[in-house]
Amino acid sequence: MTYELSGPLLAQLALSGLGMGFLFALIAIGLTLIYGVMGVVNFAHGEFLMLSMYATYIAYATWHIDPLVTLPFVAAGMFLFGVMVYRLLIRRVIAGSMYSQIFATFGLMVFMQAAAQFIWGADYYAVRQSWLSGVLILGGLTLPVPQIASVVGASLSTALLYWFVFRTGTGRSLRAAAQDRQAAATLGIDVDRMYALAWGIGSACVGVAGSLLANFYPIFPRVGVLFVLLAYVAVALGGFGSIHGALLAGVCIGILQVIAGFFFDAQLKYIPVYLLYLVVVLLYPRGFAGRS
C-alpha cells in the first residue's frame, strides 16, 4: 500500500509524534531524575501517572475545573505525594540491598493499581470537552490541540526543571548529592532533604504529564503501564540519570512510533523503538548522554 506523501501529512505525523514524544520525555525525566540522584528505579512511576490522571478527572467531574487549571495543583499535589512516598517508604529501604528497593517500589506499583481499582472500579473515564480539545486548522494542516498542549506544556516544564537544576543553589546541592553523597554531606548539604526533593520534582513532572494526558486519553487503573514502559526505554536510551538524554530519547521514540506505524505495519510500530534501543545499548552502553 502506498500513500501520497504530502507536506501537510508529514507535518501532521511529525506533530503527533512530537506531542506523544514530549509526554514520554516528561515521564522519563521524572524517572531519570529520581534514578540520577539516588540510584533507585521507581517501578511505581506509571501509577504516579495514573494517580495524577484520576486527580485531574475528579477535579473535572466534581467541580467542573478544566485540566489546564488543575495542572499546577496536580503538579503540587504530586510533589507532596512524591515527598511522602520518599519519607514513608523509600527512606526506610535506601540503606538496604538493591532488592529491597526494587521490591519496595514494585510493591507500591501493585498496591496503587489495586487501590485504584478498589476505589474507582475498573471503569474507563475520560475528560470531555476540555479547553484543550479540538483541532487547530492552519492552511491544509490539522493540528490537534491536546498534542500542541503536550509539546508546549512539556517543554515549558522541562525548561523550568533545567533552570532549577542547573541555575539555582538548591539545584547545585541536588547535583552534588547525586554525584557524591558523603562529600555533599561533609559540605553541609542536607542529603536527605535533597532526596526528598528529587522524589518531589520527579513526581511533579509525571503530574504535569498526567494532567496533559487526561485531556485526550481514557483513564483506568492500568493506564500507567502503557506509557511508563516507553518511558523506561527513553531513560535507558538517553542514559540513566541524564535529563537531556531522556528528553531527546523521549521525543525520538514519539516520532519513531508514529512514522513506523504509518509507513509499516501499525501493530509493529513499537518494534523500531525497541530496535533503536538495542542498537544504542549495544554500541553506546551509556545511552545518548549517560554518565559512568
Place this chain on the structure above:
Amino acid sequence: MTLDRLFCIMLSVVALAITPSAFAQIKIGALYPLSGQVAKSGEDTVNAIKLAVEIVNGQYPDMKIPLASTAGLPNLGGAKIELIAADHQGNPEIGAAEAERLITQQKVVALIGAFHSSVAATSSQVAERLGVPYVSGESEATPLTERGFKWFFRTTPSSQTQARDFFTFLRDVNKTANPKVQTIALVHENTLWGQEFAKSVEGFMKDFPEFKLAIDIAYQQGTADVTSEVQKLSALKPDVIFHASYDAEAILFARTYKQYNVSPRGFMAIGAAFGSSAFRNALGGDANFFFVREHWSRDLAKTNPQVAQIAKLYRERYGKDMDGTPARAFTATIVLADAINRAGSTDPGKIRAALAATDLQPSQLIMPWDGVKFDAKGQNQGTKGIFVQTLDGSPRLVWPIDQADAKMVWPRPTWR
C-alpha cells in the same frame, strides 16, 4: 402407632432432610478477567452470571426462563448453585491454571468463561483433559468449536457468523442508500478475537463481491497512540470502517477520528466497546451514530417482556445498565443450570449429555435468537445478530428493520 413405625417416619424425615443437603450446593466455576486491562467488562459479566444464579436459586414465577419459577434445581432436590469466580487477568496461562484449580481443588461440576477467546482456548483444554463440561457464553473466536472437543459448548455465535451480519446489513443499506457503499476499511486489535474477525471478514468478501476491502489495519492492544492508524484511513477515505476494539482503544480511536475529521458513512463495530456506557460517558454527543453489531438490546423488551424484567433486576443489583456481553453470559449460565437440572446429577458425563440435548425455545431466553440447540461441534445453531445505533446518547435497535425500535441514521452526519 407402634414404636418401629414412629422410627420409620422419623428416619424418612431425617432422610428427606439429608437428601437435599447432599446436593445443597452445586459448584460452578466462572473464569473471567477481574483485574487488568478489561477488568470492567469482566466484572459486568460476572455480575450477570450472579444474577442468573440468583434467578435459578430463587423463585420468579412470572418468568419463562428455565428454573426461574422453582427454587434451586428441582431434579436435584432443590439444590442451589454456588458460583466460584476466578480471575484470569486476561492471561491464557493463568486461565489454564485457574481452570485446573477450580476443577481439582474446588470440585466444580462445570466451568463457564472466559471473555477472552485466547483464555477460553487454554482453559477449555484443561476442562477437556479432566472431563468437565465447559460452556462459553461470549468467547467468539471461530476455531474454539473447530477443535473437535467433547466437553466444550458455545452459546454465543462465533466471530465468523457475526462477520456475515456486517455484509447483509450493508447489502440491506445499499437497497436505499445513494451513493452505495463500496469500499470497506477494517481496523482490529491483534489478539485472537480481532484476528479472527479480520479473517472472517476477508473470507466473506468473495460472497459479497459488490464490496471492496480498501485496507486491513491491525494494531497492538494497549497502544498509547493511534495517530498513524487514523492517518492511513484519513488518506484512503473508505465508505465504511469495520472495527474490532476493546474499551480504551475504542475511546482513543473515536477521538482521533474526530481530530482528523475521518468521517465515513458508517462506523460498524463488533463487540460492545463502541456502544458501552464508558464510551458514551467519555464521548458525550460524539458517541452518537456508531453502529454496534450486538447480541442483545433492552429494546427487545418490546417483543419479550422478560428482557425488561432481567434488565431491571440487573440495574437494581449492580447500579448500571446491562449490555450484550452480560446478557449472553446470563444466557450461558441458564443453559448450563438447565442442563445440570435435566442431568439430575453432578456426574460430568451426564451433564455433558444433557448439554448436548439442550433445546431451549425463544420464549425461554432473553436473546433475539431462534433458540439454543448445539450442533455436533458444540456450537449453538439458534443465534441471530442485531445492529444497534447510538442515537441521542442511548443505544437503539435499528436492524433488522422489522424488529427495529428506531429508524437508523445513514449516512452518519460529519463530526460536529
